[in-house]
Amino acid sequence: MSLLIKDESPEKLIGEDGKRLDGRDLNELRSIKMEVGVIPNADGSAYIEWGGNKIYAAVYGPREVHPRHDARPDRGILRTFYRMTTFSVSERKRPAPGRREKEISMVIKNAIEPVLFLELYPDSVVEVFIEVISADGGTRCACTAVAILALADAGIPMKGLITAVAAGKVDGKIIIDCSGDEDKSGEADLPCAISWYNNQIALLQFDGIMDLKEFDKSIDQILEALEKIRKLQEEALKKRYIDVRDHLKNYNPKVVTTNNIEEKIDSNNQKNQNGGDQT
Numbered sequence: 655m656s657l658l659i660k661d662e663s664p665e666k667l668i669g670e671d672g673k674r675l676d677g678r679d680l681n682e683l684r685s686i687k688m689e690v691g692v693i694p695n696a697d698g699s700a701y702i703e704w705g706g707n708k709i710y711a712a713v714y715g716p717r718e719v720h721p722r723h724d725a726r727p728d729r730g731i732l733r734t735f736y737r738m739t740t741f742s743v744s745e746r747k748r749p750a751p752g753r754r755e756k757e758i759s760m761v762i763k764n765a766i767e768p769v770l771f772l773e774l775y776p777d778s779v780v781e782v783f784i785e786v787i788s789a790d791g792g793t794r795c796a797c798t799a800v801a802i803l804a805l806a807d808a809g810i811p812m813k814g815l816i817t818a819v820a821a822g823k824v825d826g827k828i829i830i831d832c833s834g835d836e837d838k839s840g841e842a843d844l845p846c847a848i849s850w851y852n853n854q855i856a857l858l859q860f861d862g863i864m865d866l867k868e869f870d871k872s873i874d875q876i877l878e879a880l881e882k883i884r885k886l887q888e889e890a891l892k893k894r895y896i897d898v899r900d901h902l903k904n905y906n907p908k909v910v911t912t913n914n915i916e917e918k919i920d921s922n923n924q925k926n927q928n929g930g931d932q933t
C-alpha cells in the first residue's frame with residue numbers, strides 16, 4: 655500500500671484581487687500587540703502578539719555568572735535563549751532545542767548586544783529567555799522586538815531600541831511580514847533588524863532568490879514597516895511607565911522619623927500597661 659502524504663501548501667499565495675491569503679495587501683503588516691511588564695517573577699518582561707505569533711520574553715539579571723569561568727572582568731555578558739514550545743506549531747515540536755533554535759538565539763543576541771552598556775556590569779550576566787507559545791512565521795523578528803522591550807523593562811541601560819521585520823517574495827511579488835504559509839511556500843525570506851541609535855542594520859538574513867531590484871524594494875518596504883513597529887514598541891514602553899507612575903501615585907508612605915518611632919513605642923508601651931492594669 656502506498657503511503658500518501660498530503661501536501662497542504664497552497665498553490666497560490668496571492669489572489670486575483672491582489673490580496674494575500676489572509677486578506678492583507680502586499681505591504682501590510684499583520685496586527686501587532688505588545689505589553690511590557692507581564693511576568694512578576696522576572697526582572698523585566700514583555701509579551702508580543704504578532705499575527706499568529708504569541709511570544710513571552712523574560713529577563714533575569716544582571717546577576718552572578720555560572721559557570722564562573724564564563725565571567726568577564728571588564729564587562730557583563732548577554733545570554734539569549736530562543737525556544738519554541740512543543741505546542742507552538744501544529745505538529746508536535748521536539749522539546750530539546752534544535753540547531754534552528756540555537757541559531758536564532760545567536761542572531762538575536764548578536765542583534766541586541768551592541769546596544770547594551772554591558773561594560774557597566776563586569777563579572778555579571780544578563781539572561782533573556784524567549785518562549786514562543788505559538789509560531790506563525792517571522793518569529794525571530796518578533797522575538798528580537800519583544801526581547802529588547804523586556805531588557806528595557808529590566809532597566810538594562812541601552813543606546814536605543816531594536817526593531818525587526820521580514821520581507822519576502824511570493825508568486826513573484828515582494829511582500830512585507832511573511833506569515834507561516836508565505837514563509838514555507840514563498841520564493842524568498844529576508845528578515846532584517848535595525849538599531850535606531852545609529853540607524854544601522856543589526857540583523858540581516860536571506861533565504862531564497864531575488865534580483866537586486868527586488869532586494870531594493872524589499873529594503874524600502876522593510877524600512878517603512880520598521881518605523882510603524884518602533885512606534886508600537888515605544889507606546890508599549892510608555893504605557894508601562896505610566897502604569898508604574900500611577901501605581902506609585904497611590905503609594906503614599908508615611909514618613910516616620912526616629913523621634914516618631916520613639917514616641918510610638920512609648921505610647922504603645924503606655925497602652926499595653928494600661929491594658930494590662932485593667933485585666
Ligand code: ADP
Pocket residue numbers: 743744745747748754789790791792793794795834837838843
Ligand atoms: P522564523 O519564525 O523567524 O520565520 P523560520 O523561517 O525558520 O523562522 O520558520 C518559519 C516558520 O516555520 C516558523 O515561524 C514556524 O511557524 C514554522 N516552524 C519552524 N520550526 C518548525 C517546526 N519544528 N515544526 C513546524 N513548524 C515550524
